[in-house]
Amino acid sequence: MRRRRPARRPGRVLCRCQASGGPGSWSERLRGTLTAFFPLRFLLCASGDFVKMYSVATEELVRLLRGHSDLVTSVQLAPHNHLQLYSSSLDGTIKLWDFTDGILIKTFTVGHRLLALYVLPAAEDSVFVIIPKRGARDTFQLVSVKLTKAAGQDMEAKEFSVVLEGVDASPKCTAFGREGEYVASVKDVSLQVYFFKQKQLNRFSLRRTNKKGGNNVFTCVACHPQEDCIATGHADGKIRLWRNFNHKKEYTFSTLHWHHDKVLDLAFSVEGTSLLSGGVESVLVQWHSGSDCKKDFLPRLGSAIEYVSMSPDGAFYCTSHADNRITIINSNLRFSKTIQGLVKARDIKTGLVVDPRTKALVLNGEPGHLQFYCLQSDKQLYSLDIVQQEYIHQAGLNQSDLSRVAFSAEGKWLATVEEREETDLELQLKLWLFDEKTQSFRLNTRVSMPHEDHVTAMCFRDMDETEDDSLMLVTTGRDGVFKVWVILEDTDPEAQLSLSWSCDFVGSYHGYQATNCCFSEDGSLLAVSFEETVTVWDSSTWDLKCTFCHPPGKIRTICFGRLTCSKYLIGATDHGFLCCWNLLSCALEWSAHLNVVVLQPDPFSEHIAAFSWLFKESSYVLVFAVFVFKPNEPQPICIQRKICKERIQFAAFVPRDAPESIGSDKYLWLRRSQLFFLTDTQELMTVSTKSLEERLTLSSEQLAVEESLPVTPFSLLLGKHRHQQSQGDVDLGKIVRHHHEQDSPAVKELLHTPAHVLPSASFLCPIFINSLLVSKEKKSAEEAPAEVEMESEEAEDDSDEETAATEMRQDDTMPMESLGETTHKLSKSEEKELRKIRKTDFSWISVF
Numbered sequence: 015m016r017r018r019r020p021a022r023r024p025g026r027v028l029c030r031c032q033a034s035g036g037p038g039s040w041s042e043r044l045r046g047t048l049t050a051f052f053p054l055r056f057l058l059c060a061s062g063d064f065v066k067m068y069s070v071a072t073e074e075l076v077r078l079l080r081g082h083s084d085l086v087t088s089v090q091l092a093p094h095n096h097l098q099l100y101s102s103s104l105d106g107t108i109k110l111w112d113f114t115d116g117i118l119i120k121t122f123t124v125g126h127r128l129l130a131l132y133v134l135p136a137a138e139d140s141v142f143v144i145i146p147k148r149g150a151r152d153t154f155q156l157v158s159v160k161l162t163k164a165a166g167q168d169m170e171a172k173e174f175s176v177v178l179e180g181v182d183a184s185p186k187c188t189a190f191g192r193e194g195e196y197v198a199s200v201k202d203v204s205l206q207v208y209f210f211k212q213k214q215l216n217r218f219s220l221r222r223t224n225k226k227g228g229n230n231v232f233t234c235v236a237c238h239p240q241e242d243c244i245a246t247g248h249a250d251g252k253i254r255l256w257r258n259f260n261h262k263k264e265y266t267f268s269t270l271h272w273h274h275d276k277v278l279d280l281a282f283s284v285e286g287t288s289l290l291s292g293g294v295e296s297v298l299v300q301w302h303s304g305s306d307c308k309k310d311f312l313p314r315l316g317s318a319i320e321y322v323s324m325s326p327d328g329a330f331y332c333t334s335h336a337d338n339r340i341t342i343i344n345s346n347l348r349f350s351k352t353i354q355g356l357v358k359a360r361d362i363k364t365g366l367v368v369d370p371r372t373k374a375l376v377l378n379g380e381p382g383h384l385q386f387y388c389l390q391s392d393k394q395l396y397s398l399d400i401v402q403q404e405y406i407h408q409a410g411l412n413q414s415d416l417s418r419v420a421f422s423a424e425g426k427w428l429a430t431v432e433e434r435e436e437t438d439l440e441l442q443l444k445l446w447l448f449d450e451k452t453q454s455f456r457l458n459t460r461v462s463m464p465h466e467d468h469v470t471a472m473c474f475r476d477m478d479e480t481e482d483d484s485l486m487l488v489t490t491g492r493d494g495v496f497k498v499w500v501i502l503e504d505t506d507p508e509a510q511l512s513l514s515w516s517c518d519f520v521g522s523y524h525g526y527q528a529t530n531c532c533f534s535e536d537g538s539l540l541a542v543s544f545e546e547t548v549t550v551w552d553s554s555t556w557d558l559k560c561t562f563c564h565p566p567g568k569i570r571t572i573c574f575g576r577l578t579c580s581k582y583l584i585g586a587t588d589h590g591f592l593c594c595w596n597l598l599s600c601a602l603e604w605s606a607h608l609n610v611v612v613l614q615p616d617p618f619s620e621h622i623a624a625f626s627w628l629f630k631e632s633s634y635v636l637v638f639a640v641f642v643f644k645p646n647e648p649q650p651i652c653i654q655r656k657i658c659k660e661r662i663q664f665a666a667f668v669p670r671d672a673p674e675s676i677g678s679d680k681y682l683w684l685r686r687s688q689l690f691f692l693t694d695t696q697e698l699m700t701v702s703t704k705s706l707e708e709r710l711t712l713s714s715e716q717l718a719v720e721e722s723l724p725v726t727p728f729s730l731l732l733g734k735h736r737h738q739q740s741q742g743d744v745d746l747g748k749i750v751r752h753h754h755e756q757d758s759p760a761v762k763e764l765l766h767t768p769a770h771v772l773p774s775a776s777f778l779c780p781i782f783i784n785s786l787l788v789s790k791e792k793k794s795a796e797e798a799p800a801e802v803e804m805e806s807e808e809a810e811d812d813s814d815e816e817t818a819a820t821e822m823r824q825d826d827t828m829p830m831e832s833l834g835e836t837t838h839k840l841s842k843s844e845e846k847e848l849r850k851i852r853k854t855d856f857s858w859i860s861v862f
Contacts, residue, residue: 057332057353058099058113059340060086065101067113070330070342073351075392077116081109088131088185094138096326102131102143108161108171122161122171129154130185134194139163142197143174144181144188154183156199178208178215184234186279186321191237191244198244200232205246207259216262228252229276236280236289243304245289247277253291255304270306272299279321283345284328292319298333300347312347316380337380354394357385358696363417366666366692370425371448373669375690375698378416381405384430389668389690398455400430400444412436418469422485423476428455429487431469441465443489445499445515459515465491471530475537475553486553487515488540490528496521496542498556519556523549534574539597541583543569548585550597560600564593571613575645579620582645586610592624594645604648608641612691614665620644621651621683625662625691628655638662640691640701642683652680654701660693676703 056076057068065079065086084105092098092110098119099111108122108131126145133141140160147153156178159171181188182201190197196209205218220230229249236245244256251273259265273293281290289301296315302308321334330350331343338358342351359378367376369386374395379385382401387394401414418431428446433439443464446455468491475486487499498519504512522528526544533540533553540551548562548569567589575582582603583595592608595601612625624641637659642652667687676685681703690700 056113057340057342058089058091059334060089060101062086063103065089065099065111065113068340068353070351073353077113079111079113079116079118081118081121082107087129090131090133091326093133093135100131100133100141102128104128108141108143108159119167121168122159123168124159124171124174129183130188132188132190134190136194142177142190144183144185147179153179154181155179156181156188156197178206186234187232189235189237189244192240192242196237198235198237200235200246203230203232205232205235205244205256207244209260214260216259218256218259218262218265233276234279236282238282238286239284240286243286245280245282247280247291249276251275251277251293253277253280253289253301268304270301270304270309272309278319281322281324281331284324284326290322290324290331292322292333294318296335298322298331298343298347310347312343312349315341355392356387356698357394357397359385361415362663362692362696363415364419365664366690367419367421368666368668370421370423372425373671375666375668376419376421377664377692381413382415382432384416384419389688396454401432414440414442418472418489420472420474420487422474427474427485427487429472429474431464431472431489433468439467441469443469443499445487447513458513461515464489464497464517465493465495467492470528473531473533475533475540476535477537484537486518486537488531488533488542490531490542492527494522494525494527494544496528496531521551521556523547523558523561529569530572532573535576535580539574541572541574543572543585545569546587548572548583548595550583560597562593562595562600562602564591564602564605567591570610573613573615573622575620575622576615576617577620579645584613584615584622584645586613586624594648603645606648611638612662612665614667614689614691616667616683616687616689618667618669618686619683620646623665623667623689625665627661636661640689651683658693658697658699660695660697662691663694665689665691674703678703 055070057070059066059068063080063082063084063086066075067077067079068074069076079099079101082101082103082105084103086101086103089099089101092100097112097114099113101109101111103109104127106124106126106128108124108128109118110120110122111117112119124143124145126143128143128145130144131141132143137158139162140158142156142158144154144156147155155176157174157176159174161171162169177197178188178199180201181199187201188197188199195211196207198205198207200206203220203222205220207216207218208214209216222230224230231249232246233249234247237243238245242257242260244259246254246256248254251271253270253273254267255270256265256267270289273291273295275294277291278293279291282288283290287303289304291299291301296313296317296319298312298315298319300310300312302310315333315335316339317335317337319333320336323332323334324330325332329345331345331347333341333343335341336358338355340353341349342353344350357379360381362378364376364378364384368374369376372386372388372395374386374388376384376386379394379397382399382403382405384398384400385394386396386398400416403414405413412434414432414434416430417433418429420429421427426448428448430444430446432442432444441463443461444457445459445461447458448454449456469489470492471490473488475484475488477484477486485501488496489499490496497517498521499515500518501513502516504514521542523542523544526547528542528544530543531540538553539559540553542549542551545568546563546565550559550561551557552559562583562585564585564587567587570586570588572583572585574580575584581597583597584593585595586592586608590607590609591605592610592613593605594603596603608624608626609628610624610626613622614625615622621642621644624643625638626641627636627638637656638661639653639655640657641650643650667689669687670685673685676682681701684701684703688700688702690698692698
C-alpha cells in the first residue's frame with residue numbers, strides 16, 4: 015500500500031487534500047493554487063501533486079495532469095507554444111505537457127527540490143528555477159537550467175548556472191522585467207536587481223522600520239512588462255515603484271498606500287497601464303498610471319488575496335485566496351466566476367458531519383459559515399451563514415464563530431452552537447428547519463445561553479422524522495448538566511412559527527462535567543459521559559439505568575454499536591484504554607490498551623474506526639494508525655499504520671450512492687461507505703480502493719455529449735437524456751434504434767451550426783419535429799410486447815382454445831422443420847387479424 019508523504023511548501027500551497035494511488039491507499043487532497051492562465055478557455059493551476067485545468071466558462075474541472083510524485087510548485091505556459099505547459103515540483107523534475115490532450119511530452123530531472131519556475135520567451139533552451147543551496151540551511155538560489163532538445167521522454171537537466179544567491183523561496187518574491195532583460199528579487203529588507211546583458215548586480219536596502227513606525231520588510235515584487243519599473247509590496251501595506259535602478263545611488267521610488275496590512279501579491283496588466291494589488295482585506299485594488307489618486311476597488315472577495323494573475327490577452331484577472339478559492343474577474347473589475355474547493359477555515363471546531371440530504375461533508379468554512387463540500391466533484395455546494403454578522407479582518411479581535419453542528423436523521427433539522435468569549439461567555443443554540451421551496455435552511459428557534467459554560471457535545475435522536483414528537487436533541491456542557499430539547503407546537507393562530515424547540519429535561523451526575531453524548535440505534539437509550547463515568551439513560555422516562563467506569567482517565571469519546579452489535583457501548587479514555595461494555599449484562603466485555611483520539615462508527619454497518627497514535631522510540635516521533643473492528647470481535651478487521659504524521663482531529667463515514675465491489679477482504683468494510691479524516695493542519699484524507707481518475711468526476715466525461723460539442727446547458731440535458739435511454743435499453747436486454755439521436759440531420763444542424771448563421775426557428779422546427787416521429791412501418795421493439803400483452807388480455811376467454819391451437823400448430827410444424835422445409839412466419843399485424851377471425855362466431859353457417 016503506497017502512502018504519499020505530505021510535503022511542505024513555502025510558496026503557493028493554500029490547502030491540502032490528496033488522492034489515492036492504488037487499492038486501499040491512503041490519500042490527501044491538496045487545495046489549488048493559481049499560477050497560469052490560458053486565454054479565454056481554460057485556467058491552469060497547481061493543486062498538490064497535480065495540475066488542474068478548469069473551464070473559464072463553466073468553472074468545471076476539465077482535465078487532471080498527473081505525473082509528479084511530490085508537490086507541484088509552479089506551472090507556466092510554454093512561450094513559443096501556448097498549447098504546451100511546463101510544471102515544476104518538489105520531486106526535482108520539470109515536466110512538459112500537451113495539456114489539451116493531457117499528454118506528458120518530456121520529463122527533465124534536475125535533481126534538486128524546485129520551489130519556483132520561470133519561463134522566458136528570450137531563453138528558448140533554458141528555464142529559471144529556485145533551488146536550495148547545498149550545504150546551507152534555509153538558503154536558496156536562482157539558477158538557470160538548460161533543457162536539452164534531444165530525443166526521448168526522460169532527460170537529465172543537471173547543467174545549470176547560478177544567477178542570484180540568497181533569494182526568497184516564495185515564487186512571488188522574484189520577477190523578470192522588460193522581456194527578460196533583468197531579474198528582481200526581494201528578501202527581508204533587501205532588493206537585488208541583476209542585468210543579464212551587462213552582467214551587473216545592484217543591491218538596495220531599506221531600514222526595517224521608519225520614523226512613523228512602518229514596517230519596510232518586502233513581501234512581493236512585480237516588474238513592468240515594457241518599462242524599467244519595479245513594484246514592491248511591504249509588510250506595512252505600502253507599495254513602492256522603483257525607477258532608475260540601473261544606478262546604485264541615483265535610484266528613485268514613489269509610494270502608494272491603501273492596504274492597512276501587508277501586501278500579499280502584485281501584478282502588472284499586460285500592457286503595464288495598471289497595477290493590481292491584494293492583501294488580507296479581501297479587496298482587489300487597481301492602481302492607474304502609478305498614481306495614488308487614481309485607483310479602483312473590487313471588495314468583498316471573501317478572504318485574503320494571496321496571488322494575482324491575468325490572462326495573456328488581458329481580458330481576465332484571477333485572484334487566489336487563502337480559503338482555497340479562485341476568483342475570475344473581468345478586466346473592468348466585474349466579478350465573473352469563482353472556483354471553490356474545500357474552504358480552509360481559521361479553526362475546525364464542528365468536526366466532520368455528513369448532510370443526510372446531499373451526502374456532503376459539512377464543517378467550518380468562512381468565519382461564521384458552514385460549508386457544504388461535495389466529495390465527488392471536489393467543489394463547495396453552498397455556504398450557510400449561521401452567525402449572520404459581518405466579519406472584521408483584525409488580529410486579536412474576538413468574534414462569534416461556530417463550535418458545534420448536528421443534523422437530524424433525514425436532514426430536516428440542523429442544530430448549531432456559536433460562541434464568543436470576551437469578558438463573559440456568549441452562547442447561542444440555533445435550530446434550523448429545511449425549507450423545501452427555497453432548498454435551504456431557515457432559522458426556526460434561537461436559544462441564548464443554553465448552558466452556563468461551553469457546550470461540549472450535541473446529537474439528535476435518530477428516529478422517524480415524520481412525527482415531530484419523536485424528535486429530540488441533547489446538548490452537554492461544562493456546567494455539569496445535559497439538556498434535552500423537544501419540539502413544541504404553538505397553538506396561537508397569530509404566531510408566525512407553528513413549531514419551536516424548548517428544554518424538556520435537565521440531567522446531571524454528581525456535578526461532574528458532561529463531555530460526550532450519543533443515542534442508541536433505536537433511540538431508546540442515551541449515553542452521557544461525565545468525566546470518568548459513562549451513564550446510560552432511558553430516553554422515554556429519563557431514568558438512570560446503569561453506569562460504566564474504567565479508571566484511570568476521563569472518557570474521551572463514546573459510541574453505541576449498530577445492527578448486530580447494538581448491545582455494546584464503546585468508549586475510549588485519555589489514559590490509553592479502549593473499552594467495550596455489554597448493555598445486557600452491564601459488564602465490561604473487553605478492553606484494549608490503545609491511545610484512541612477519534613472513535614467513529616459506520617452508520618451503515620457494525621464497523622467502528624479507531625484512530626490511535628503510536629510512539630516510535632527509535633525516532634522519538636508520533637505516528638498515527640487506524641484500527642477497524644466490530645464490537646463483538648475484539649480482533650481488528652483492518653490495521654493501517656503510519657497513515658500520517660499530523661495529529662488526526664475528526665473523522666466521518668460518508669455513505670456511497672451504490673455499494674462498491676471490492677476484491678480484497680481486508681477492505682470489505684469500505685463497501686457501503688468511505689472513511690474520511692481531517693488532521694490538525696486541515697488535510698482531508700481518505701482511504702480508497704480506486705485511483706484519483708476514477709474517483710473524480712471530470713466534466714469532460716460528465717458534460718460533453720461529443721468531443722466536438724461545446725459544453726452548454728442544452729448539451730448537458732441531451733447527454734443525460736441519452737445516457738438514461740441507453741441505460742434503460744441495457745437493463746431491458748433489447749437493442750433499440752433511436753432515430754432522433756445524433757444521426758439525425760436536423761439534430762446535427764442544430765448542435766453543430768453556430769447560432770448566428772442558423773436559419774429562423776420557424777424553418778427548423780418542422781424538420782426537428784419530423785425527425786422525432788417514428789413511422790408505423792418501423793415500430794420499435796418496445797411497442798410489440800405491449801401490443802401482444804394488451805390483446806392477450808382481451809382474449810382471456812379463449813385462452814384454452816388458443817393454447818390447444820398453438821400446441822397443434824407446433825406439432826404440425828416440427829416434421830416440416832426436420833425435413834429442412836421453411837414455413838412462413840406471420841407478422842404481428844397478421845397474427846392480430848388471425849385472432850379476430852378466430853374469435854368470430856361462425857355458428858350461423860349451420861343453418862345452411
